[in-house]
Amino acid sequence: MPTRASFAPYALIAPSVLFxxxxxxxxxxxxxxxxxxxGEGTSLANYERMAxxxxxxxxxxxxxxxxxxVVPIQIALALGMAVMVSKLEKGRDLALWVLTIPLGxxxxxxxxxxxxxxxxxxxxxxxxYGLGLIPGPTGWLSQETPFTLFLGIAxxxxxxxxxxxLVILIAGLQLIPKEFAEAAEVxxxxxxxxxxxxxxxxxxxxxxxALILRTVLAFEVFAVVYALGGRNFPVLVGEAYTxxxxxxxxxxxxxxxxxxxxxxxxxxxxxxxxxxxxxxxLP
Amino acid sequence: xxxIVVDQxxxxxxxxxxxxxxxxxxxxxxxxxxxxxxxxxxxxLLRIIAGLETQTDGRVLxxxxxxxxxxPRKRGIAMVFQNYAVFPHMTVFENVAFGxxxxxxxxxxxxxxxxxxxxxLHIEPYLDRYPGKLSGGQRQRVAVARALAVEPxxxxxxxxxxxxxxxxxxxxxxxxxxxxxxxxxxxxxxxHDQTEAMGLADRIAVxxxxxxxxxxxxxxxxxxxxxxxxxxxxxxxxxxxIKLRSKEGTVQLGSTxxxxxxxxxxxxxxxxxxxxxxxxxxxxxxxxxxxxxxxSHILLTGAIEGQxxxxxxxxxxxxxxxxxxGLTVDPARLTWIDAxxxxxxxxx
Amino acid sequence: MTVMVSETxxxxxxxxxxxxxxxxxxxxxxxxxxIAWVLVPIYxxxxxxxxxxxxxxxxxxxxxxxxxxxAPMQQFLAIEGVFNALVNSCIAAGFTVLFSxxxxxxxxxxxxxxxxxxxxxxxxxxxxxRAFPLAILALPLTVSFIRLGLYDTPFGVxxxxxxxxxxxxxxxTQSLFMGVPREYEEAAWVFGCTRFQAFVKVVLxxxxxxxxxxxxxxxxxxxxxxxxxxILTVRERTLTAYLLKILSESPLHYxxxxxxxxxxxxxxxxxxxxxxxxxxWGIASK
Numbered sequence: 001m002p003t004r005a006s007f008a009p010y011a012l013i014a015p016s017v018l019f020x021x022x023x024x025x026x027x028x029x030x031x032x033x034x035x036x037x038x039g040e041g042t043s044l045a046n047y048e049r050m051a052x053x054x055x056x057x058x059x060x061x062x063x064x065x066x067x068x069x070v071v072p073i074q075i076a077l078a079l080g081m082a083v084m085v086s087k088l089e090k091g092r093d094l095a096l097w098v099l100t101i102p103l104g105x106x107x108x109x110x111x112x113x114x115x116x117x118x119x120x121x122x123x124x125x126x127x128x129y130g131l132g133l134i135p136g137p138t139g140w141l142s143q144e145t146p147f148t149l150f151l152g153i154a155x156x157x158x159x160x161x162x163x164x165x166l167v168i169l170i171a172g173l174q175l176i177p178k179e180f181a182e183a184a185e186v187x188x189x190x191x192x193x194x195x196x197x198x199x200x201x202x203x204x205x206x207x208x209x210a211l212i213l214r215t216v217l218a219f220e221v222f223a224v225v226y227a228l229g230g231r232n233f234p235v236l237v238g239e240a241y242t243x244x245x246x247x248x249x250x251x252x253x254x255x256x257x258x259x260x261x262x263x264x265x266x267x268x269x270x271x272x273x274x275x276x277x278x279x280x281x282l283p
Numbered sequence: 284x285x286x287i288v289v290d291q292x293x294x295x296x297x298x299x300x301x302x303x304x305x306x307x308x309x310x311x312x313x314x315x316x317x318x319x320x321x322x323x324x325x326x327x328l329l330r331i332i333a334g335l336e337t338q339t340d341g342r343v344l345x346x347x348x349x350x351x352x353x354x355p356r357k358r359g360i361a362m363v364f365q366n367y368a369v370f371p372h373m374t375v376f377e378n379v380a381f382g383x384x385x386x387x388x389x390x391x392x393x394x395x396x397x398x399x400x401x402x403x404l405h406i407e408p409y410l411d412r413y414p415g416k417l418s419g420g421q422r423q424r425v426a427v428a429r430a431l432a433v434e435p436x437x438x439x440x441x442x443x444x445x446x447x448x449x450x451x452x453x454x455x456x457x458x459x460x461x462x463x464x465x466x467x468x469x470x471x472x473x474x475h476d477q478t479e480a481m482g483l484a485d486r487i488a489v490x491x492x493x494x495x496x497x498x499x500x501x502x503x504x505x506x507x508x509x510x511x512x513x514x515x516x517x518x519x520x521x522x523x524x525i526k527l528r529s530k531e532g533t534v535q536l537g538s539t540x541x542x543x544x545x546x547x548x549x550x551x552x553x554x555x556x557x558x559x560x561x562x563x564x565x566x567x568x569x570x571x572x573x574x575x576x577x578x579s580h581i582l583l584t585g586a587i588e589g590q591x592x593x594x595x596x597x598x599x600x601x602x603x604x605x606x607x608x609g610l611t612v613d614p615a616r617l618t619w620i621d622a623x624x625x626x627x628x629x630x631x
Numbered sequence: 632m633t634v635m636v637s638e639t640x641x642x643x644x645x646x647x648x649x650x651x652x653x654x655x656x657x658x659x660x661x662x663x664x665x666i667a668w669v670l671v672p673i674y675x676x677x678x679x680x681x682x683x684x685x686x687x688x689x690x691x692x693x694x695x696x697x698x699x700x701x702a703p704m705q706q707f708l709a710i711e712g713v714f715n716a717l718v719n720s721c722i723a724a725g726f727t728v729l730f731s732x733x734x735x736x737x738x739x740x741x742x743x744x745x746x747x748x749x750x751x752x753x754x755x756x757x758x759x760x761r762a763f764p765l766a767i768l769a770l771p772l773t774v775s776f777i778r779l780g781l782y783d784t785p786f787g788v789x790x791x792x793x794x795x796x797x798x799x800x801x802x803x804t805q806s807l808f809m810g811v812p813r814e815y816e817e818a819a820w821v822f823g824c825t826r827f828q829a830f831v832k833v834v835l836x837x838x839x840x841x842x843x844x845x846x847x848x849x850x851x852x853x854x855x856x857x858x859x860x861x862i863l864t865v866r867e868r869t870l871t872a873y874l875l876k877i878l879s880e881s882p883l884h885y886x887x888x889x890x891x892x893x894x895x896x897x898x899x900x901x902x903x904x905x906x907x908x909x910x911x912w913g914i915a916s917k
Contacts, residue, residue: 008826012741013753016734016797023768023794024760030771084662097905098666101673104897106855108871112890113672116679119883123675126691137690159672171909213761220764223857223875227886230879237767237858244770244862257767268762335817355820368818372836385823433822 031261034254046251050259053252055234063236065150067218070157074214075207077158078165082173083195096170103163110160111227115141118152118228143232153233156224161217165210172206173199208275215271216264236260285346285359285436285469286311287332292341294327294493301327303493304341314463314470315498316484320516321475323490326441329473333439334358345437356385361435365442367426369414375401375425376410382433400432403462420451427459431466438463438470444479456482477517481505489513508618511625514552520582520593525551526622527588536588537568537609544619544629552618552627555582556595558610560602566609569594574604673894679887680704687883707888716873717892719785720854723869726789727853728846731796732804736842739804740830744813757798765795769859776863783865791859796849803848807841808834844907847900854896 036042050056085095102110117123120137128134140148176199184194200207222237231238240256243249287309294302302324309315317325330336332343334355342351350358361382369378377384379400383393401407404424414422423443430438444452444459460483463470474480480487481501488498489512497509508514514522527534527550529543534551543549558567569592573584576598583594583602587610594610596602621628678696679687683703708714738757742750769791773782781787811834819829835842860872868876874889901908 006747009741009745009747010749012737012745016738016801017753017756019730019734019797020756020760020794023772023790024763024765027768027771028763030775031768034771080661081665084658084665087658088662093905095662095666096908097902098669100905100908101669101898101901103908104851104855104901106857106871106893106897108857108874109676109855109890109893109897110672112874112886113676113894115883116675116887116890117672121688121690121692123692123694126693129691159668163669167908174909216762216764220766220858223871226875226878227890237764240767240770241858241861244773250770250773253770257764257770260764260767264764265762333817333821335820354825355817356823356825360821362818362821364814364818366812366814368812368814370815370818370833372833381819382822385828429822 028261031254031257034250035258037251046255049249050252050255053239055239059234059236059239062150062233063219063221066154066157066221066235067215069154070161071211071214071218073154073158074162074165075210077162078169078210081162081166082169085170086173100163100167102160103167105160106223107160107221108223108227110156111224114152114156114159114224115228141229141232146233149229149233153221153225153228156228157218157221160224161214165214168206168210168213169203172203175206176202204275208271211275212268212271215267219260219264219267236263287437287469287471288342288344289328289332290342290344292328292331292343293339294324294331294336295339301493302331302338305490305493305495307488307495307498309469309471311469312467313485314472314483316472316474316480316487317490318474318477318480318487318516319490324493325473325475325490328490329439329441329471332437332471333360333362359436360439361430361433361437362439363426363430363441363443365445367419367422367443367446369417369422369425369429371414373413374410375406375412375414375417378414378425379406379410379428379432381429386433396432396434397428400428403431403465404428419447420455423447423455427462431462431468435468438466438468440470440472442473442475445474445476452476452479459483477519481517489516491516506616507627508552509627511550511552511620514618514620514627518554520555520595522618523553523555523587523592523594524620525553525587525590525592527551537566538564539566539612541614541617545621548622549628550620550622552620553587553592553612554616555593556580557616558594558612560594560596560600561609561611563607563609566611569608569610571602571604571606571608574602673898676887676890676894679884680707680891682884682887684882684884687887703884704888704891707885710885712868712873713870713889716868716870719788719864719867720870722785723788723792723860724850724853726786727792727796728849730789730793731800731849732842732846734793735797735800735845736804738801739806740808740834742801742805743808757801760794760798766791766856766858768794769862773862782863783867785864785867785869788860788863788869789853791863792853792856795856796852799852800845800849803845804838804842807838807845810841811837841907844904847904851897851900855893 035046036044038045081099085092085099088095105113115122118140120139124140125134125138128138129136139145141152142149180198180202181194184198189197220237221235222241225233225235225238231242236256237260240253240260243256244253287307289305289307291304291306292302293300293304305324305328307315307328317328319325327336331338334350334353338351342349344350345358345360370381373381376397379397380393383396388396397410398407401410404427406421406424406428409417409421409425414425417425423446426443444455447455456479463483472480472483484501486498487501487504489496489504491510491512497504497513504513505517508517508522511524515524526548527536527543529546529549532543532546534541534543534549541551558569567587569583569585569587571583571585575582575584578598580598581596581600581602583596585592585594602608618627619629620626678699681696681699681701681703682689683698683700683706686698686703708717738753741747742754772791776782776787781790815833815837816829819833820826824832855871857871857875860869861875864872870889870893874886874893878886
């Protein structure tokens with residue numbers, strides 16, 4: 001390492017540090033301040049107002065429920081995809097490309113794609129009608145059908161964001177030397193045992209980062225929900241959006257933002273603790 | 284053409300001292316090999332001379348000019364790297380021309396000099412190709428041609444052959460020697476391979492632990508090592524060291540008594556090929572344990588005075604494991620080493 | 632004789648081919664289902680986008696394309712504001728690419744080539760951004776953006792999108808630059824280059840394909856972002872912000888047309904960078 005130009009690295013990172021300070025750290029502080037500012041002093045008025053809102057407990061419940069249902073399904077589905085694809089000899093690249101397409105798709109577009117399937121006169125209903133299960137166009141995404149609305153949103157979320165988990169897991173799988181599984185096979189381990197005893201433990205760092213990323217993003221769920229259910233299915237970010245844009249109340253919106261950040265950080269901390277990766281146990 | 288003077292150079296990485304006041308003079312047109320095990324500081328020294336690393340203390344002079352604080356491009360050097368560093372996105376021609384282009388040489392000049400360097404290294408057929416299609420040996424030639432094309436005052440080579448397979452290495456070594464002789468450039472050549480250093484260099488500087496243990500002509504360093512390390516590092520098999528006790532300037536080994544230059548604990552350094560086989564009872568007693576016929580010679584592993592020793596015997600020798608032999612030695616070819624300091628204290 | 636038999640019974644075939652045929656059938660069926668699962672919603676939104684008003688209300692629907700024409704898409708693009716939104720999306724994404732690479736690549740280079748005090752603090756700052764729902768930071772920025780004249784401009788949107796793309800760009804370029812051996816640069820220095828010349832002549836050409844992939848990722852990140860874009864714009868909306876706004880009031884076939892336009896570039900981009908996808912995410916998820 002040349003020590004001569006010791007100022008060089010600082011000059012190189014300075015622009016991004018300044019940028020992140022101005023547009024990441026500063027708004028972070030601002031958000032917290034906005035949420036507790038009250039005229040001249042500080043108070044928790046914004047939080048009280050947030051908690052008193054009718055939609056608040058609904059939004060909390062919906063967001064958590066959605067995260068709790070969607071994230072485990074995504075992880076399991078992505079693991080299945082990864083294992084299947086790794087078994088392929090031919091067409092591996094094509095299969096991977098197709099399976100990762102949703103990675104590039106906006107949550108809004110994903111919501112709209114599923115809307116085309118699930119809307120009253122959509123393809124799902126047409127199929128059900130064809131099977132003689134329903135008499136005609138039926139609504140699944142209204143306030144009166146909260147369960148199917150939830151199901152639809154969960155489906156669209158799983159559809160959209162499994163790809164990112166898949167990519168992280170495949171990238172992780174590529175880092176695991178083949179010899180481990182081969183060694184296990186030589187010593188008589190069956191495929192399922194190999195998967196559980198070799199692949200999964202070595203995949204832990206990837207699983208950890210996939211979980212963190214997905215959970216943080218799941219708490220941010222918003223556009224999919226709006227595209228499918230409008231305001232019929234309140235979620236935290238949606239409420240923040242409404243308070244900011246429709247009610248023009250920046251304080252309560254900021255309170256929501258702080259709440260979402262706290263939840264995200266807490267989730268990250270929990271994952272880091274539960275899935276602690278011991279560097280000594282990695283190849 | 285230029286000479287290189289390394290003047291009391293110190294390099295520290297944190298608390299670790301990689302070079303401990305190293306001084307070295309390379310004469311104009313001379314090829315000096317820096318030889319030593321990995322971690323001895325030889326590559327660090329070369330990189331300091333190149334300007335890729337900055338010394339903690341001391342100076343480097345090239346052609347009498349203090350270049351210690353100059354950027355690499357201002358030192359008038361060329362370098363051949365361990366992994367060749369042949370640019371994959373340029374043709375062989377552009378690679379060889381790179382240094383000339385940076386000097387803003389005219390088009391005709393570039394063409395002439397590239398072609399000359401290419402002819403010297405026999406790479407004319409590949410000039411239009413990209414390095415990705417070339418073998419390791421061919422890339423090596425490109426790297427050398429690129430260095431010679433700029434007609435540098437000083438050529439630095441960092442383990443240039445270490446990535447080639449054994450046969451190719453031998454071939455390239457011979458060719459490199461001829462090419463460098465013709466170019467007549469002052470060269471510093473870093474290697475951990477003693478045969479490379481012996482074969483190529485005018486002088487060898489053996490480095491160990493951040494210091495130069497000995498510098499001299501290859502045969503001189505080989506025959507009269509200055510330290511136990513040098514004797515052990517050079518030669519295959521390495522020099523044997525037998526711990527002995529000397530009384531009144533004499534050491535008794537079986538029926539042979541040798542004159543030692545000091546009293547007390549000494550070590551006797553004996554090259555495996557410097558011993559002749561004799562019947563038991565004459566010379567130094569030697570107990571054979573393993574016999575390995577190597578084709579050109581037979582390698583005998585056994586014990587002198589209960590200490591491990593390897594002896595080189597002629598291919599026709601009839602020796603069986605377990606046999607007891609005598610060894611005849613020429614006192615003039617023995618090296619005596621101070622057991623405490625590890626430094627040679629005298630010969631014969 | 633037994634030797635002969637065992638030899639013929641163990642034909643030399645690749646391992647995957649040696650899977651029992653029942654399991655191979657299962658594998659292919661599973662994959663076919665998964666691929667259909669991914670493609671079917673895209674297919675239907677495309678039908679919706681090109682089926683027009685009549686297509687949306689047809690009952691029961693056929694899964695085959697009928698009455699599909701380019702006209703509904705043209706109508707959609709002709710709606711006031713749609714084309715403008717499309718342009719704004721492109722501007723915002725373009726600036727995001729520019730900023731995230733101009734800021735991120737030097738940082739990536741510093742991380743790849745130097746060891747310096749504060750390195751870990753910087754890495755932590757970059758990683759910290761991932762534990763935060765970043766788009767939410769658009770909320771407090773509204774006020775300062777209004778004051779700075781950045782509110783309701785694609786440029787302002789691109790700034791917050793750069794916060795999303797920058798950490799990614801820094802980590803990806805770091806590994807790209809680490810993939811260019813240091814020796815190449817040193818050789819360039821020795822043969823007469825300044826540090827900057829060496830970077831331009833040697834490092835940049837070798838890192839270019841990867842940089843292009845990083846740029847495409849930055850583009851997609853910006854192109855797809857809904858929340859911050861919606862918060863920070865009123866009239867100069869990006870496409871996502873525009874579609875979110877009209878969700879409740881526009882007819883279904885317009886929504887499908889918008890959704891389809893959002894999807895197309897993403898699919899193409901993912902195809903373009905598929906070679907880098909796993910390398911890039913392998914790095915970025917460390």
